[in-house]
Amino acid sequence: MNVLALITFVLVEVFFAGFIVLILRSGLKDHVNRSFFFFLVAFAVWAASNFLSNITTLPHDTLLFLNRSLFVISIIGLYSLLAFITRMTNQKWRPLFETSSIIVAVIGMVIAFLPYTVTDVYIDESSIIGVHFGALSLAYFLIVVYISGAILYRLARGVRQRSTVEKSKARVLFLSIGIAIATILATNVLIPLAYSNFGFTTVGLFAGMFIITGVSYGIVRHGMFDIKRAAVRSVTYSLLLVTLALSYFLFAFLISTLFGNVLVDTGQAISGVVISLALALIFQPLRLFFDKITNKIFYKNEYVVDNFFASLNRTLVSTTDLRSLLQRVSSLIAVTLKSEQTFFFIHTDVNHHVTVGTQDYMKLPAADAKDLEDYFDTNPNILQASLVEDHHIRRLLQSHKIELVMPLMQGTERIGLLCLGEHLNDIYTRRDLRVLETVSDELVIAIQNALSIDEVKDLNAHLEQRIDAATKELRASNAQLQKLDEAKDEFISMASHQLRTPLTSIKGYISMLIDGDVGKVSKEQEHLLQEAFISSERMVRLIGDFLNVSRLQTGKFLIDKHPTDLAKLVGQEVASLVPNANAHGMKFVYKQPKNIPLLELDENKIHQVVMNFCDNAMYYSKENSKIDVKLAVVGNFVEFTVKDTGIGVPLAEQKQLFGKFFRATNARMQRPDGTGVGLFLAKKVIDAHNGRMLFESQEGKGSTFGFRLPIKKR
Numbered sequence: 257m258n259v260l261a262l263i264t265f266v267l268v269e270v271f272f273a274g275f276i277v278l279i280l281r282s283g284l285k286d287h288v289n290r291s292f293f294f295f296l297v298a299f300a301v302w303a304a305s306n307f308l309s310n311i312t313t314l315p316h317d318t319l320l321f322l323n324r325s326l327f328v329i330s331i332i333g334l335y336s337l338l339a340f341i342t343r344m345t346n347q348k349w350r351p352l353f354e355t356s357s358i359i360v361a362v363i364g365m366v367i368a369f370l371p372y373t374v375t376d377v378y379i380d381e382s383s384i385i386g387v388h389f390g391a392l393s394l395a396y397f398l399i400v401v402y403i404s405g406a407i408l409y410r411l412a413r414g415v416r417q418r419s420t421v422e423k424s425k426a427r428v429l430f431l432s433i434g435i436a437i438a439t440i441l442a443t444n445v446l447i448p449l450a451y452s453n454f455g456f457t458t459v460g461l462f463a464g465m466f467i468i469t470g471v472s473y474g475i476v477r478h479g480m481f482d483i484k485r486a487a488v489r490s491v492t493y494s495l496l497l498v499t500l501a502l503s504y505f506l507f508a509f510l511i512s513t514l515f516g517n518v519l520v521d522t523g524q525a526i527s528g529v530v531i532s533l534a535l536a537l538i539f540q541p542l543r544l545f546f547d548k549i550t551n552k553i554f555y556k557n558e559y560v561v562d563n564f565f566a567s568l569n570r571t572l573v574s575t576t577d578l579r580s581l582l583q584r585v586s587s588l589i590a591v592t593l594k595s596e597q598t599f600f601f602i603h604t605d606v607n608h609h610v611t612v613g614t615q616d617y618m619k620l621p622a623a624d625a626k627d628l629e630d631y632f633d634t635n636p637n638i639l640q641a642s643l644v645e646d647h648h649i650r651r652l653l654q655s656h657k658i659e660l661v662m663p664l665m666q667g668t669e670r671i672g673l674l675c676l677g678e679h680l681n682d683i684y685t686r687r688d689l690r691v692l693e694t695v696s697d698e699l700v701i702a703i704q705n706a707l708s709i710d711e712v713k714d715l716n717a718h719l720e721q722r723i724d725a726a727t728k729e730l731r732a733s734n735a736q737l738q739k740l741d742e743a744k745d746e747f748i749s750m751a752s753h754q755l756r757t758p759l760t761s762i763k764g765y766i767s768m769l770i771d772g773d774v775g776k777v778s779k780e781q782e783h784l785l786q787e788a789f790i791s792s793e794r795m796v797r798l799i800g801d802f803l804n805v806s807r808l809q810t811g812k813f814l815i816d817k818h819p820t821d822l823a824k825l826v827g828q829e830v831a832s833l834v835p836n837a838n839a840h841g842m843k844f845v846y847k848q849p850k851n852i853p854l855l856e857l858d859e860n861k862i863h864q865v866v867m868n869f870c871d872n873a874m875y876y877s878k879e880n881s882k883i884d885v886k887l888a889v890v891g892n893f894v895e896f897t898v899k900d901t902g903i904g905v906p907l908a909e910q911k912q913l914f915g916k917f918f919r920a921t922n923a924r925m926q927r928p929d930g931t932g933v934g935l936f937l938a939k940k941v942i943d944a945h946n947g948r949m950l951f952e953s954q955e956g957k958g959s960t961f962g963f964r965l966p967i968k969k970r
Contacts, residue, residue, distance in 0.1 A: 302326065309326050364399035372390040375388045397446075571588055597616070617677075638693065659676055662692050816858050820856070830870065833870055869898040883899070905955065914939045915936060
């Protein structure tokens, strides 16, 4: 019985310690932890009940109650283990299976407590407590076998679905739990039921050690429940306490041997002080020793988080080239977290991506990456292949040997994925996941910076190419335009010279006809001849304009100034246009001033300017309208203006009006045969005389053209 009590005490203590560690380190929010906690409680209660149900000194009714309760608690423990295994292997509770399991477990508990399963208890000659089974004992046994079979089936299925590294952990659990269940069924159910032999029931408590061993190995070796650190520290301090206790007994034994019973009270006090001092002196060295031993055994592959952060920061600022950056970061993460492969899948733009990683990594196709990103739309956390419930995603990850996938987010936009292969030695712990989540923002910033720099480099390269191509094209076009311009100027100059001679002859002959040198002409004939004479004069002026444009282009446009009476010049030009104006029902209004001083002008070119302004006013004005021509001294300037009530110039086109060959839109409609060189030449002539053009216009209401020339004292 003492051995039984000791075993029971150890079991309860171990499960209680596991419960404390589980609560303090992980909490009950996680469904795996929660189901394991309920299993611990159920097994501890079963162990305690097993111990109590074998105490022969208890009353008969109490023993009967305890044995029936033990059968009920056995069902609860088995169902709790089934729930834990299902959660731990990440398998779904199918509605039919879950409902049937609950119903079977409830029926089993009810049957166990009825007097038809355990009818009575007795104590045999060997002081072993036995039970008499009733009619429902076989049904109870079948229910126990059903739940146990479901546990083993879930375990076996979990082994098949786990990754390579996790299969070793699942196999340990499968073996430990399988041996424990088989042993408990044999010693606590099958042998008592078949042979009425209850001498082996206490062996079931030893079988519980298999489960403890399996779970402990999973915690320490594979990080089960992510409480490895707490478990290792528990081992350390357990060893420390055991060593201190042994040291205490050793010191006490030596002192008692040396001093004997000579000094009773004083000797005990002195020995207590000496032992306490000795223990105080050896405590710290022992703790350091056991820390060193446990760290060497359990943490030989661990990494220091701060060192990893420092290395990552140095890597992120070491280069701005995207591929080089991703390759260096992949290698650092793979070495630190012991991953078989590590690689990045990064979107460079809408239709392009780049994938870079460690040597011999398995490239992820764009279609598979799209499936993973669609999965992250509803599951934004780090994806762990061994825990994902979506079978398509799980198969996808397994086909590429990927265990972890972390989305790289910039705000709400996903720029890519970080993928890690299977762990080389163990599994990825929650500590590893927290480290990855911590550095994700820094990775995103570094990747975005590298993408921006690559984009700028690409833009600069393309821009330089485009600029070079455009420059070459512009140079070629400019050379061609220069040739065309030279050919045009040459043609205009040649054509103008060639046309000038026959036009002069035509003008002379028409003048002779009008004067009657070859006979008297009728009024109708005279009118027609006047029109022809005016047109020939206009043609001569146009040819003169073209010649001047050609001279401007060739640098031969010269200003020949001499004293000129501008008032007389304007009067002569207005007088020459009066007949043509009268023919269109128009009237020039000009009052020749008498105070206009002589100016140093190129008389022919100023004459062309005055004629151009007056001619335009006449051609673009309505019939029966008035054209005001004014010449006056304004301060130190002589100001000439021609004001009409014609079509005006559109506001949007006024800035271009004095450009070469430019004509306003409404002017082209009014007078299609215009050339667009008159105002251009007028501005050149006025600028050459250090003057300034005057212009005002309002579309549909008329325009005012003119110039202002400085008066220089002779």
